[in-house]
Amino acid sequence: MKQQRSEIVTGDRRITEVTDRCAAFAAEQGGDGLLHVFLPHATAGLALVETGAGSDDDLAAHLDELLPRDDRWRHRHGSPGHGADHVLPALVSPSLTVPVDAGRLALGTWQSIVIVDTNADNRTRTLRLSFLAG
Amino acid sequence: MKQQRSEIVTGDRRITEVTDRCAAFAAEQGGDGLLHVFLPHATAGLALVETGAGSDDDLAAHLDELLPRDDRWRHRHGSPGHGADHVLPALVSPSLTVPVDAGRLALGTWQSIVIVDTNADNRTRTLRLSFLAG
Amino acid sequence: MKQQRSEIVTGDRRITEVTDRCAAFAAEQGGDGLLHVFLPHATAGLALVETGAGSDDDLAAHLDELLPRDDRWRHRHGSPGHGADHVLPALVSPSLTVPVDAGRLALGTWQSIVIVDTNADNRTRTLRLSFLAG
Numbered sequence: 001m002k003q004q005r006s007e008i009v010t011g012d013r014r015i016t017e018v019t020d021r022c023a024a025f026a027a028e029q030g031g032d033g034l035l036h037v038f039l040p041h042a043t044a045g046l047a048l049v050e051t052g053a054g055s056d057d058d059l060a061a062h063l064d065e066l067l068p069r070d071d072r073w074r075h076r077h078g079s080p081g082h083g084a085d086h087v088l089p090a091l092v093s094p095s096l097t098v099p100v101d102a103g104r105l106a107l108g109t110w111q112s113i114v115i116v117d118t119n120a121d122n123r124t125r126t127l128r129l130s131f132l133a134g
Numbered sequence: 135m136k137q138q139r140s141e142i143v144t145g146d147r148r149i150t151e152v153t154d155r156c157a158a159f160a161a162e163q164g165g166d167g168l169l170h171v172f173l174p175h176a177t178a179g180l181a182l183v184e185t186g187a188g189s190d191d192d193l194a195a196h197l198d199e200l201l202p203r204d205d206r207w208r209h210r211h212g213s214p215g216h217g218a219d220h221v222l223p224a225l226v227s228p229s230l231t232v233p234v235d236a237g238r239l240a241l242g243t244w245q246s247i248v249i250v251d252t253n254a255d256n257r258t259r260t261l262r263l264s265f266l267a268g
Numbered sequence: 269m270k271q272q273r274s275e276i277v278t279g280d281r282r283i284t285e286v287t288d289r290c291a292a293f294a295a296e297q298g299g300d301g302l303l304h305v306f307l308p309h310a311t312a313g314l315a316l317v318e319t320g321a322g323s324d325d326d327l328a329a330h331l332d333e334l335l336p337r338d339d340r341w342r343h344r345h346g347s348p349g350h351g352a353d354h355v356l357p358a359l360v361s362p363s364l365t366v367p368v369d370a371g372r373l374a375l376g377t378w379q380s381i382v383i384v385d386t387n388a389d390n391r392t393r394t395l396r397l398s399f400l401a402g
Contacts, residue, residue: 001300001301001302001401001402002402003300003367003369003402032135032137033135034135034170034264034266036302036365036367038365038366038367038374039376040374040375040376040377040379041376041378041379042316042317042318042323042376042377042378042379043378045224047223047224047227048176048223048224048227048228048229049176049220049221049223049224050176050209050220053209053211053220054207054208054209054210054217055176055207055208055209055217055220055221057208058206058207058208058209058217058220058221059220059221059224061206061208062201062206062221066200066334067330072326072329072330073322073323073326074322074323074325074326074329075318075321075322075323075326076322077321083322083323083326086317086318086321086323086326086327087317087323087326087327087330089315089316089317090313090315090316090317090327090360090384091225091359091360092224092225093227093315093316093361093364094316094379095316095364095365095366096227096229097170097172097229097231097365098172098229099137099170099172099262099264101137106172106174106262107174108173108174108175108176108260109174109176110175110176110177111174111175111176111228116224126376128367128374130302130367130402132266132302132400132402133135134135134136134137134264134266166269166271167269168269168304168398168400179358181357181358181361182310182357182358182361182362182363183310183354183355183357183358184310184343184354187343187345187354188341188342188343188344188351189310189341189342189343189351189354189355191342192340192341192342192343192351192354192355193354193355193358195340195342196335196340196355200334225359226358226359227361230361230363231304231306231363231365232306232363233271233304233306233396233398235271240306240308240396241308242307242308242309242310242394243308243310244309244310244311245308245309245310245362250358266400267269268269268270268271268398268400
């Protein structure tokens with residue numbers, strides 16, 4: 001199994017696209033298989049969404065509706081509302097699998113792989129890619 | 135890795151069961167392994183839920199609570215409220231993996247594999263199945 | 269593909285940690301690969317979250333906000349509000365994949381694997397682990 005571990009600077013961005021990095025890794029493998037994408041973090045997730053036509057901003061904004069950054073959370077570390085970040089990965093999982101055809105990600109036209117990261121206190125994330133040849 | 139790509143007519147249905155199709159594909163492979171199910175679409179997801187006792191309707195109805203079809207969305211293409219469809223796959227992922235025992239899906243008694251598709255503008259979906267022999 | 273099926277007593281707990289069990293199974297395999305974790309149940313899911321600093325309680329409590337246990341549900345079996353349990357797995361999937369490095373789960377420092385189970389009527393769950401060697 002080929003693996004790659006890389007550091008992604010998410011900074012203040014709540015949605016960070018990593019499609020190109022995943023595609024480059026898949027291309028290096030060259031065959032059919034499954035690409036597993038993983039974040040070893042407890043306050044971030046991965047999603048397959050359209051980017052660039054407003055939906056990435058919609059997702060970031062709507063997460064504040066679904067997981068309000070107020071004082072309801074028992075987890076009290078970090079910035080106010082940070083407890084919400086710890087519930088996020090139950091809804092937006094940090095584990096994602098994508099088929100690969102001859103080294104190409106089999107994504108739909110409008111699908112991008114993004115890191116969803118509402119935790120501005122953590123500005124760098126580790127992305128783990130694993131390729132299982134078919 | 136054996137793969138199958140098929141077209142599923144979802145039409146107006148928000149929940150479309152594809153368990154039989156997945157089971158037939160797994161049966162053709164015949165051994166132990168993992169079945170990966172994938173939708174190459176940015177406005178649909180996959181879920182494992184009970185069907186036929188109201189829960190599929192509950193899921194479809196409740197998604198309108200979680201992702202209201204109003205004018206809050208920045209994504210402005212398509213029908214009113216269509217921006218909600220683009221946030222859906224972050225919560226209901228289009229990627230799902232199911233164990234296979236000797237060609238049989240290892241689903242629980244009440245688990246069905248369904249396409250969750252709130253986007254009535256897109257009436258046909260591509261379903262991608264991949265089998266990784268164990 | 270090595271597999272293990274075990275019974276987990278969840279009882280009244282809404283969040284039940286299974287990291288140690290998953291880690292022990294991965295250690296028995298000893299190499300690199302992917303661990304697939306699966307629940308053959310229609311009213312439970314799996315999540316990767318921090319435990320022990322309030323976030324597990326936050327998740328359990330917040331699921332009642334996202335999926336209220338009232339009379340809105342068409343699914344009418346079981347306890348009042350049980351329809352919510354059947355929508356849960358669409359948001360918190362019962363399927364999860366984790367990379368394994370030389371027999372060790374490649375989890376982040378604060379990530380634990382938990383069963384999310386809001387259905388107190390079902391006090392025992394089957395956990396299925398599958399290891400795909402890389």
